[in-house]
Amino acid sequence: MSSLSDFARRATELLGPRGFTCDPDLLEPWLTDWRGRYHGQALGLASPSTREEVAAFVKLCSEFNVPIVPQGGNSGMSGGATPDESGKSVLLSLRRMDRIRSLNPASRQAVCEAGVILQTLHEAAEEHGLRFPLTLGGKGSATIGGLVSTNAGGTQVLRHGTMRAQVLGIEAVLADGQIFDSLTALKKDNRGFDLKQLLIGSEGTLGIVTAANLRLLPAIGDRVVAWCGVASIGDARKLLLHFEQALPDELEGFEVVPEHCLDAVLAHLPGSRAPLAERYQWHALVELATTPADAAALRDKAEAALAEAMEAGILLDATIAANETQADQFWQLRDSIAPAERAIGPAIQHDISVPVERMPDFIEAAIPEVEARFPGVTGVAFGHLGDGNVHFHVLAPAGAARGEWEESQGKAVSRHVHDLVAEWGGSISAEHGIGQMKRDELGRLGDPVALSLMRSVKHALDPKGLLNPGKLVPLASQAASA
Structure with a gap:
């Protein structure tokens, strides 16, 4: 078998100096995932500019049995685009294919x-x-x-x-x-x-x-963004159902934010302010959108729907963004939850889903159970309630050392949260993928038949196992030992 130096020479000949490099300084930014949890090594970085170059490079990798780790914007949440520490794989970036x-x-x-x-x-x-x-x-x-x-x-x-x-x-x-x-x-x-x-x-x-x-x-003709205060996550679900019935064609987004998360954002984000004057246990961020032809009536419809929800007792207070700037500010509060939590201290993040109708009950049951099982932690859930998907984060006890806690008690916390999700008929990965972070947990909790089918498909399409090895698909031995 030819040496890896021969592979590097052939890759450079194929893709040119812009298309392939082994320069450690150029490789370094792409060897760590966005969250900073995973760091690996690679023998080179390939950056083809056409599909034909991609195809030729993949054939070359197959000839030399070189594993390939594809990478997009390197903004994934599960370590799916980070190579392992062996240094035997090559990073494949398609950032030059940007037409x-x-x-x-x-x-x-x-x-x-x-x-x-x-x-x-x-x-x-x-x-x-x-x-x-x-x-x-x-x-x-x-x-x-x-x-x-x-x-x-x-x-x-x-x-x-x-x-x-x-x-x-x-x-x-x-x-x-x-x-x-x-x-x-x-x-x-x-x-x-x-x-x-x-x-x-x-x-x-x-x-x-x-x-x-x-x-x-x-394109959207107009949008209405409202910030609502509700007494419980159950009432937030009722508010969602109300909007789904009142404005089914206009409801674009529905996010829930607990009081703890809003407080963290207000402390973290300079110049930010709470949309509502009073404090509430839960908040809902509602976005409605319509086409240009129906734009004129959208705000009136939104105000009517909010008034009906308040009369029904499922809404305590609400405010509608006065303009696009304020609408973006409402969304900034929602989008700043993750960095605000990181500023507080260590945390374990879970991207989970359960059947939509069961999510309020799951949140109300799971948070106190996790907090009781691991004294000192704080559980919070926020995000896309209408999809049955929330980000279930567990914040470490005060004084916990960043990095150490996640690798010790944090792993036990994640295992327990995933067990609860499985008991409720949910998924341990709603939208962030499996990557390398959740591969073993998928092997432990996944349906054996489904896992067997996944491995069969993987072997059929990638018999040498060169495409993103160690990601997504659990090994048979891992599933058997779970």
Whole structure:
């Protein structure tokens, strides 16, 4: 077998000096995940600029048996784009593949290469009076390829679905270097398996997404953003159901924020202020949106719906953003929860889901149980209540050492939270993916039949196991020993 130096020479010849490097200084920024939890080593960084270069490079890796770790914007939450510490794998970045190949206003479709930044797509769609109906806090760095590969969620899933619902077609390079081209969008197509769905959410373990055909929607004519105070998470759920009945076509987002999280944000964010004068146990952030033709009546409808909820006793107080600036300020309070918590001290974050109708009961049962089992910790839950998905964070006891607590008691906390989620029929990963962080837990708690099917698909499409090894798919031995 040829040496790795031969591989590096061949890779440089194939991709050129811009397309392949072994320079440690250039590699270093991409060897640690966004959260800083995982750090690895790599023998090189490949940055091809075309799908043909990707295919040729993957064939080269197969020839030399070099594992490939695909990486988008490196903004993932589960360590899915970070190599291991062996230094035997190569990072594959598609950031140079950043063209919007086409944007068709008539069909409301955009074909984007994997390296297109989400915010860039938003801006391009806006120029044509359209929008891409998925957004998240990292839109300035998240790439289309990464969003497809992790089936990203965000704050608009309630109305528009996850990334899976936005993908009309896909282009990917398979483990042997073949190009799978299924970019053409067809309303009806019964030619066997929908293979693109296998690749969406596979975290680069089955193929490397190089482009996607994405659906676009008409631009928003107007939006109304309201901040509401409620007495309990159960009342927040009732408020959600009220809006789903009163304004089903306009309800764009519904987020819940407990008092603890709001207090943390107000202490952390300079110049911030509480939207409501009084304190409430729970808050709901509601966004309504409509097309230009119906924009004039939206605020009146929102005010009427809020008044009805208050009369019914499920809403204690509410305020509607007076303008776009204030609407963005409301959302900034919601989006600042994670950094505000990090400023407080160590914490273990869980991205979980249970059946939508059971989420209030789960929160009310799980938080006191976790706090009783691990004295001194504080449990908080916030996020996308309408999707049955919340971010369930457990904050360490006062004085806990950052880094040490997460690796000791924090692991026991996570295991217990995941056990509770499984008991309630939920998922240990609602939108952040499995990566390397939750792979073993998936092996411990996952359905044996489903895990066996996953391993079979992985082996069929990647028999050498070179695509993002150690991520997503639990080993058979891990499942057996769980």
